[in-house]
Amino acid sequence: MNIKRWLVSIALIFVVIASLGFVKFQQIQAAIAFGESFPEPSGSVKSEVVTTQPVSNKYEVVGAAKATKSLMLTTEFAGPITFLGYEPGDSVKAGQVLLRQDTSIDEANLKAAQARHKLAKAQYSRQATLLNQKRTSQNDVDIAEADMSIAAAEIERLQSVIAKKTIIAPFDGTVGLEDYQVGQLLDVNTTVTGLIGNSNEIWIDFSLPQTARQPDIGNSITVSTIGQNSRQFQAYIIARNPQINETSRQVSYRASLNNEDNQITPNQMVNIVVEGKKVNTVLVPTNAIYRDHTGSYVYLLKQDEQNNWRAHAVAVTLGKRMSNKQVVLSGLSGDEFIATEGAFKLSEGLLVYTQAPSKSRMRGEQP
Incomplete structure (x- = not known):
C-alpha cells in the first residue's frame, strides 16, 4: 500500500516538473523570437571612394641666418x-x-x-x-x-x-x-x-621633421624675412646633418643665400618654404580618420554575401594635414570605398547603410 502511494507521488512530481519545463521552454522560445524581431545593429554614414592627387612636398618652417665667418x-x-x-x-x-x-x-x-x-x-x-x-x-x-x-x-x-x-x-x-x-x-x-666676417654669402639653417619627404643637396628653398617689410629670396641647400636630432627627431639642413645687399643679418629668424616635386598622394577627409590609443584607422566598406555593406577597420599611417584632407602615407592605395562622416560610431563587422558608389567612382574616375 505504501509502495503504491510512493509511485503515485513520484509520478505526480514528474508531471509537475515536465509541465514547468515545458512552460519555461515556451517562454524562452518566445523571448528568442521577440529578440529576433528587432533589426540588426547598424549605422548610417556618408562615404566616398579614396582618390590620389598630385601633391607638392611643401613644408613651411622657421630657420635662422648664420654668418659664414x-x-x-x-x-x-x-x-x-x-x-x-x-x-x-x-x-x-x-x-x-x-x-x-x-x-x-x-x-x-x-x-x-x-x-x-x-x-x-x-x-x-x-x-x-x-x-x-x-x-x-x-x-x-x-x-x-x-x-x-x-x-x-x-x-x-x-x-x-x-x-x-x-x-x-x-x-x-x-x-x-x-x-x-x-x-x-x-x-x-x-x-x-x-x-662677423665680411661676405656676400650667408647661411640659412633649418630643420624638417623626419616624417617629411627630405630634399636633396642643391634643391632651392624660399626664404622670407619676418616683419612688415617682408622680402623673399632664393637659397640653395648645401649641406645636411648626417644624423637625426635625438630630442626633436628632426633633420637639420644648411642653405646658402646671396646676401650681397645685406638684407639678412646673422641670427635673424626667417620663414622658409621647402617645396619638392609633386607626387601622387592618397588623401582622405579628416572625418574619415578614427583614432584610439593603438593608432589611426579608416573604415573600409565591403559587401557581404547578402550584398550588405560591412565596416572593416584598416590601420593607416598619417602624414600632414591639408585643409580638410589628411595625407595617408600607408594603409590605403586608392580606389577603396571608405566611411567618412559618422565613421566614429562604426565597429568591426557592423552593418552600414550608405549610398553605394557608382562603377566609375570605384574605378577612380571623376564624377
Missing part, C-alpha cells in the same frame, strides 16, 4: 689693457691689432730667459770642447745641452705669452658693441668682442 675673441691670460685698436661696431681688416694687454713683466722675464739661454749655450760649448779633449764626461755634456734646451724652451713660452696678449683680427669683418677702456683689467677667458 663668425667667432668670439677672448683673452687667454689676465692683465690690464694697454692699447685698443677699434671702436664698437668698427669694420676691421685681417691682421689689425684690436687689443693689447700689459706684457712688461713677461718682457722682463723674457730678457732673463735669454740671458740664461746665452749662459747655457756657452756652458754647452765649453763642455763639448772639454769632451773632445777628454777632460770631462759625456754626462756633463748632456746636462749642459739639457740646460740650453730648457732655456730655449722658456724663451719660446714667454714669446708665446706676449704674442697671445695681443689680439689680432683673423679676417676682415665687423666687431661687436663691447666697450672697454685702456687700463681696464681683464680676467682669463674674458670675451673681448664678437667678429
